[in-house]
Amino acid sequence: MTTGTALHWIDGTWVGPGSRDGTDVRPAPGEQRTDGTAGDGREMAARAVAAARRAFGETRWKDDRHLRARTLHEMADVFAAHVGQLTEVLALTDGRRRQHARFEAEAVPSRLRYFASLVRTEHGRALEAAPGKCSLVLRRPRGVTGIVVPRRSPVVVLICSLAPALAAGTTSVVGMPEQTARVNSLVFGIFSEIESLPRGVVNGFTEEDGAGARYLVAAADVPCALDGSSREASAMEDFVECERVTITPGTIQR
Template sequence: MNIDTPHTSRHALNWVGGEWVGSDTIRGSINPATYEVIGTYAEGGVETAEAAIVAAKRAMRATDWVHDRKLRARVLDNLADAFERNRGELIKILCTENGKIQREASFEVDLCAPSLRYFAGIVRTDAGRVVDSKPGRIALMMRQPMGVAGVIVPWNSPIILTVRSLAPALAAGCAVIIKVPGKSAQIAATLSKIFANITDLPRGVINVFTDETGDGAKHLVASPEVPVISFTGSTATGKAIALSAAPHFKRIGLELGGKTPSIIFNDTDLDLALPVLQTSVTMFAGQFCVTGQRVIVQEGIADEFRKRFAERLRTVQVGPASDLSSEMGPMIDRENVERVDKAVERAIADGAEVIVRGGPVTEGPLSKGAFFRPTFLEVTDPTMPVVQEETFGPVVTMQRFTTEQQAVALANDSIYGLGASIWTRDLSKALRIAPRIEAGMVWINEWGALGEDTEEGGAKQSGLGRLNGVAALDDFTEIRTITLNPGLMNA
């Protein structure tokens, strides 16, 4: 399978109300590993977003979707089956348009079916509550769908991040409008074909459109007809969404930026830790909300860690998905390569010590693509932008500490609080420290452990709400209390 072969005949349309919808604005899709054009797509926008709102509202009013939980469970199970049947095609387009190496693409795609099946189970088993509030009075508490849900997906992991919001929204009984960025238009079209072939799925329950300018997304956020927004992306955009949604008191779920610290104590087994920490930096070319951007190392092991980690990062094999020996793929485009390189140059000018420079690949066949080799810097000033700001690339900084208190202080010295990892053989120490880390997810002797049955989300400026797990329903439902006096019925 040659994933880098151009497929210029592909033209991606939007999927709205059970129909394929075009646009007067046509843009190109590229393979970031080669910069070859792989197809074109119809740019959605305000008009497409509004059509999707109309279709979604109609689906909630005119079909059994809201009230038939067996239908919802069946659709989620059928979607899971469809993702498994189309696994090869999904991996291929993810490698081609997103740049992931095949191992990473397989990992992303294989997360989807379990998530859909988990929420199919939730639909079947979720129940309200009955309370005898006082003699002669009964109160029923029932989950009800919020209504039309707008799901705004980023380009870095577009398949699983679509499913991660879509599955609980469908389970809740919402109709969903998925807005995908232009950089993932071919992926969105592949997903839409899967949705279109689910025979039990009422038209308009799932709508998908591509929007590179952001105008369509802004329309979803501002519209009073879309009472819930689920967004994954930058903190800056999350703040803008919160402001726009405030006049209508919308329910918003936000998974935003991160600056994940990894605390490495003197008793860490480096033979086990180093491969995982390398993955934490290089997975998805560092374009991951929980990328291990900060290693915080205890003095007794710091020199050994620095030497061995540097050796590993220097030898990371950067390359396209078509080369099975590739350990890290390209970034999403050359503009992001330039952005990350400027951040590294600024850090060096600010006093960061270069351990591994890495940087843009400027020689050989890879120079055509958006490749950036891993970079490793040691810093002593925690206020530097490279420590405080999300880099969103394969760049990691190292800081040293002596005491537990210092380690916790350095880890928490950030506006972000999405993920963190602790490395030690002392379980009591790990459990003593973990609750003190200001992050929504803390991993002990591992990193990036995410699953459909455990809640995922951030603290501080890393977001609001939770996805995955039973708490994921909270963003898409409201509790309706119905109180009755059965005694009057017999009067």
């Protein structure tokens, strides 16, 4: 068994050291690694949401689509530069063959570049509502987006929700499972390398008890994207009528 610390990335800062332990298993050799996770999930989620709200209100992110396009392109470049590392960590974490892990890692940059291009085609709708009266409808970001990531294919599933959220101008809070702690740390490290990304626009935490995910879903002003098991979807369904939640259930529980 090897040990390490899984830090969170909140408000442009590494948060740690760990105060509780989680276990990250390498399926192929059966090796276990204990990763400390700083604070409980609810505490980290609350700090991340506060940072995202500050960034949404105080930075140019929601108003400057050129900044968003530039940042998404840079994010794609940085992820592309780390394809080898992502492949290795995904293979060790999931027990997949390296070519399958590489397929996931290589799918990320193109998705980011696609939404970077969409940012520049942002448009509204104008019409003459009545003689001499013009109506102009524009799309505006809502605020903070919550993203709950599953254990399976964590990187590409994260980007499929994060890329459109960032393109739209929202700030984001990402909750990732403790089973993929090493993957999470690498992804958060990639975010830290993106120079054009304003502090607090993307925040991520690792948790083991699901309290952070429940906090995000319960927050009335934080629309959420949840991809996980049917059991997890059922646990969240009480909150669905209260706010916007996108759920993609279906992971097999063993």
